[in-house]
Amino acid sequence: MGSDSKKCWVGFDLGGTKMMATIFDPSFKILASTRSKTKAQNGSDQVLERMAEAIREALAEAGVKPEQLGGIGVGCPGPLDLDRGVILTAPNLGWKNVAIKDSLEKAFKCSTVIANDVDAGLFGEYRFGAAQKARCALGVFPGTGIGGGCVYEGHLIRGKVSSCMEIGHIIVQPGGRLCGCGQRGCLEAVASRLAIAADAAMAAHRGEAPHLLQEAGTDISAIKSGALARAIKAGDKAVEKIVRSAARALGVAIAGVVNLLAPDVVVLGGGLVEAMPDLYVDEVRNAIDENAMKTFGKGLRVVPAQLGDDATVRGAAALAEEAAASGK
Amino acid sequence: MGSDSKKCWVGFDLGGTKMMATIFDPSFKILASTRSKTKAQNGSDQVLERMAEAIREALAEAGVKPEQLGGIGVGCPGPLDLDRGVILTAPNLGWKNVAIKDSLEKAFKCSTVIANDVDAGLFGEYRFGAAQKARCALGVFPGTGIGGGCVYEGHLIRGKVSSCMEIGHIIVQPGGRLCGCGQRGCLEAVASRLAIAADAAMAAHRGEAPHLLQEAGTDISAIKSGALARAIKAGDKAVEKIVRSAARALGVAIAGVVNLLAPDVVVLGGGLVEAMPDLYVDEVRNAIDENAMKTFGKGLRVVPAQLGDDATVRGAAALAEEAAASGK
Numbered sequence: 276m277g278s279d280s281k282k283c284w285v286g287f288d289l290g291g292t293k294m295m296a297t298i299f300d301p302s303f304k305i306l307a308s309t310r311s312k313t314k315a316q317n318g319s320d321q322v323l324e325r326m327a328e329a330i331r332e333a334l335a336e337a338g339v340k341p342e343q344l345g346g347i348g349v350g351c352p353g354p355l356d357l358d359r360g361v362i363l364t365a366p367n368l369g370w371k372n373v374a375i376k377d378s379l380e381k382a383f384k385c386s387t388v389i390a391n392d393v394d395a396g397l398f399g400e401y402r403f404g405a406a407q408k409a410r411c412a413l414g415v416f417p418g419t420g421i422g423g424g425c426v427y428e429g430h431l432i433r434g435k436v437s438s439c440m441e442i443g444h445i446i447v448q449p450g451g452r453l454c455g456c457g458q459r460g461c462l463e464a465v466a467s468r469l470a471i472a473a474d475a476a477m478a479a480h481r482g483e484a485p486h487l488l489q490e491a492g493t494d495i496s497a498i499k500s501g502a503l504a505r506a507i508k509a510g511d512k513a514v515e516k517i518v519r520s521a522a523r524a525l526g527v528a529i530a531g532v533v534n535l536l537a538p539d540v541v542v543l544g545g546g547l548v549e550a551m552p553d554l555y556v557d558e559v560r561n562a563i564d565e566n567a568m569k570t571f572g573k574g575l576r577v578v579p580a581q582l583g584d585d586a587t588v589r590g591a592a593a594l595a596e597e598a599a600a601s602g603k
Numbered sequence: 604m605g606s607d608s609k610k611c612w613v614g615f616d617l618g619g620t621k622m623m624a625t626i627f628d629p630s631f632k633i634l635a636s637t638r639s640k641t642k643a644q645n646g647s648d649q650v651l652e653r654m655a656e657a658i659r660e661a662l663a664e665a666g667v668k669p670e671q672l673g674g675i676g677v678g679c680p681g682p683l684d685l686d687r688g689v690i691l692t693a694p695n696l697g698w699k700n701v702a703i704k705d706s707l708e709k710a711f712k713c714s715t716v717i718a719n720d721v722d723a724g725l726f727g728e729y730r731f732g733a734a735q736k737a738r739c740a741l742g743v744f745p746g747t748g749i750g751g752g753c754v755y756e757g758h759l760i761r762g763k764v765s766s767c768m769e770i771g772h773i774i775v776q777p778g779g780r781l782c783g784c785g786q787r788g789c790l791e792a793v794a795s796r797l798a799i800a801a802d803a804a805m806a807a808h809r810g811e812a813p814h815l816l817q818e819a820g821t822d823i824s825a826i827k828s829g830a831l832a833r834a835i836k837a838g839d840k841a842v843e844k845i846v847r848s849a850a851r852a853l854g855v856a857i858a859g860v861v862n863l864l865a866p867d868v869v870v871l872g873g874g875l876v877e878a879m880p881d882l883y884v885d886e887v888r889n890a891i892d893e894n895a896m897k898t899f900g901k902g903l904r905v906v907p908a909q910l911g912d913d914a915t916v917r918g919a920a921a922l923a924e925e926a927a928a929s930g931k
Contacts, residue, residue: 354898410763423863427760434865434899435738444896445859447777456896531773532863535751537762568772568784570682571762 282345282599283337285330285383286592288392288584289322289351289375291315291367296329297588298337301345303403306337308588315368323373327382346599347379347387348591350395354437360389363437388598391438392587393422394431396580397542399590401426404581405542413538414580415442415529416545417521418500420455421463425536431594443467447528462528466521468547472498474517475506483513500550507551518551519558526562533567533575544580552579610673610927611665613658613711614920616720616912617650617679617703619643619695624657625916626665629673631731634665636916643696651701655710674927675707675715676919678723682765688717691765716926719766720915721750722759724908725870727918729754732909733870741866742908743770743857744873745849746828748783749791753864759922771795775856790856794849796875800826802845803834811841828878835879846879847886854890861895861903872908880907 281301288295290313297308309332313322326349334341353365360376379387390398397406397414406412409426416422421443425432432440443463444456451460452470464470472495479488487506491497507515529541541563548555560577567575582589609629616623618641625636637660641650654677662669681693688704707715718726725734725742734740737754744750749771753760760768771791772784779788780798792798800823807816807826815834819825835843857869869891876883888905895903910917 427755432755432864435867437898439863439865439899441862441896441899444862446855446894449775449855458894458896527774527777531859534769534772535753535767535860535863536760537767539763566774566786568769570765571767571769 283339283343284345284592284595285333285347286588286590286595287326287330287347287349288395288587288591289313289326289349290392291352291365294326294329295584295588296326296333297585297592298333298339299589299592303589303592305585306339307333309333309336313368315365315370319370319373322370323375323378326375327379330379330383341383341385344383344385346385346595347383348395348593348595348598349375349379349387349389350392350587350591351375351389352392355389355391356436357389357433357438358436360387362389386595386599388595390431390591390594391424394424394433394438394440395590395594396544396582396586397424397426397590398431398594399582399586399588400542400544400580401590402593403589404586405578406540409538409540411536411538412540412542413529413532413536414542414544415525416543416580417467417525417547418545419467419469421467421525422545423532425538427536442528442532445528445531447524462525466524466528468500469495471503471517471521471547475503475514478511478513478517484511486511487514500546503547504550507554515554518547518554522555522558523562526559527566529559530563530566530572533563533571537571538575540576540578542578542580544586548579549583611667611671612673612920612923613661613675614916614918614923615654615658615675615677616723616915616919617641617654617677618720619680619693622654622657623912623916624654624661625913625920626661626667627917627920631917631920633913634667635661637661637664641696643693643698647696647698647701650698651703651706654703655707658707658711669711669713672711672713674713674923675711676723676921676923676926677703677707677715677717678720678915678919679703679717680720683717683719684764685717685761685766686764688715690717714923714927716919716923718759718919718922719752722752722761722766722768723918723922724872724910724914725752725754725918726759726922727910727914727916728870728872728908729918730921731917732914733906734868737866737868739864739866740868740870741857741860741864742870742872743853744871744908745795745853745875746873747795747797749795749853750873751860753866755864770856770860773856773859775852790853794852794856796828797823799831799845799849799875803831803842806839806841806845812839814839815842828874831875832878835882843882846875846882850883850886851890854887855894857887858891858894858900861891861899865899866903868904868906870906870908872914876907877911
């Protein structure tokens with residue numbers, strides 16, 4: 276199962292609603308890609324079968340045989356056992372102890388690694404996108420939650436068992452709004468898409484955001500990043516103020532991490548950034564400039580992610596290659 | 604200059620007022636140690652000469668010849684150029700561009716590395732003290748300022764040129780008290796010995812801390828960690844409240860770093876911890892327990908440093924050995 280530069284690679288993105296399997300040639304060009312629904316509610320056993328099926332389809336489309344594979348990399352949600360290749364829990368999906376690595380190694384007779392999906396996406400940006408050749412790259416992905424990752428001297432920083440870099444649960448407003456993790460004032464409770472949607476829904480209800488009210492109403496589930504962006508474009512100043520304030524809080528938190536890890540690049544991704552890259556990235560960059568120590572802020576690049584939906588499969592495949600090269 | 608397991612090592616602690624040179628045998632037993640005054644005001648050239656003189660004295664006392672040395676490690680204040688071995692600036696000492704590495708390599712014909720003094724101290728605790736065998740060790744040293752460091756999988760996390768892990772300049776109270784770095788609400792402005800002394804001086808002035816007032820007055824320069832500890836022991840409840848509140852703020856900030864780096868041990872050192880280890884470590888530990896994510900807080904050890912004044916020389920010598928082993 277060792278390293279072989281002539282091998283192809285599989286990158287897999289296992290999401291809560293969708294999954295994607297992509298086949299890469301030895302130089303990481305995409306040969307084929309299949310997308311399907313996860314159907315998490317059918318249970319993890321069926322999902323494992325559907326994952327293998329998706330990979331088989333993609334291999335067939337690419338004209339690649341399992342024997343040609345150097346490895347499979349899978350970006351997964353939830354706390355993981357990285358070494359054993361197991362999803363420990365994925366509360367949203369109702370899964371427990373899902374043995375991704377064992378299942379795929381059995382099915383394809385090739386080594387498999389798993390990674391946190393945010394980590395895989397950042398590693399993709401590091402190898403092929405916005406963070407190439409960085410000595411230290413910090414990735415921050417504000418969406419429904421706020422994910423973080425760090426590639427330091429070529430490797431993802433990880434915890435003993437699972438991933439770490441949980442920037443969303445740094446406390447930025449002691450005693451502030453309740454977070455899903457049980458704490459108060461976490462960055463995620465203040466600056467995530469969900470937190471923005473809650474504030475924007477209040478503004479809409481008060482009549483301060485007529486465009487948002489018309490498009491999305493006051494149901495925070497309907498107030499997605501695109502709706503926020505369109506409301507701002509249409510002139511809802513209250514919505515713009517809420518988004519800028521959240522981006523600023525994110526930037527202040529990132530500045531703290533910059534003081535700790537001295538990255539040379541901060542990559543911003545996720546729905547909010549994709550929907551309003553200029554406004555959002557500018558606001559975050561200014562907050563970092565104002566709040567990071569000069570010695571670390573100087574020369575620091577703050578950039579949007581480049582790979583979009585492909586980041587996770589690309590990064591997962593690259594992690595499979597890395598693991599094969601290191602003989603894991 | 605390469606690695607040689609039969610070599611002796613020099614660890615050097617270059618402080619603003621004092622310096623210490625210690626000679627270690629190949630198994631890192633202390634053979635001799637000399638302490639002297641830095642006399643920084645005499646200029647960096649004279650200090651470089653005095654450093655060499657201190658090492659020569661210690662070598663003579665240990666009966667070790669320069670040819671027997673595997674390397675010299677120096678813990679230094681100020682922003683450093685780690686690769687070139689230069690102190691870039693040490694504002695308190697009035698130094699600029701002090702070429703420690705070149706100077707000592709010329710004097711002793713043996714390879715020399717420099718490190719931030721906090722990093723060297725933490726590396727000492729990692730190799731020989733409270734953080735031995737840790738996969739990831741976070742060190743936090745509250746004193747006049749608040750220093751931080753992290754040993755991750757055997758190596759210090761560092762910036763591109765100098766050290767990083769500046770936990771003292773994470774913003775914990777947006778818009779709060781002015782910090783020496785120019786920001787507001789940095790942890791250092793809220794929880795350092797200087798911040799505690801300022802609050803305690805106010806309490807003393809208001810008559811709420813009679814024992815502190817009697818021993819140290821209201822001059823914050825005189826309100827050192829020992830005076831604070833004695834005032835608490837004598838019954839100054841206001842001082843105890845101030846110290847506990849600062850320790851708690853430190854713990855909340857550390858909890859954020861725990862969520863980022865998932866250390867298995869947090870080592871607390873410095874004057875405040877040495878003066879009141881039980882009160883201080885307990886308060887920090889409780890704040891981490893309450894504010895870190897359960898998955899990272901579980902099993903985390905929070906412990907006082909073990910090596911005291913020897914941590915920096917031990918760590919600096921161990922870093923010299925590490926550099927020699929890696930052929931740097």
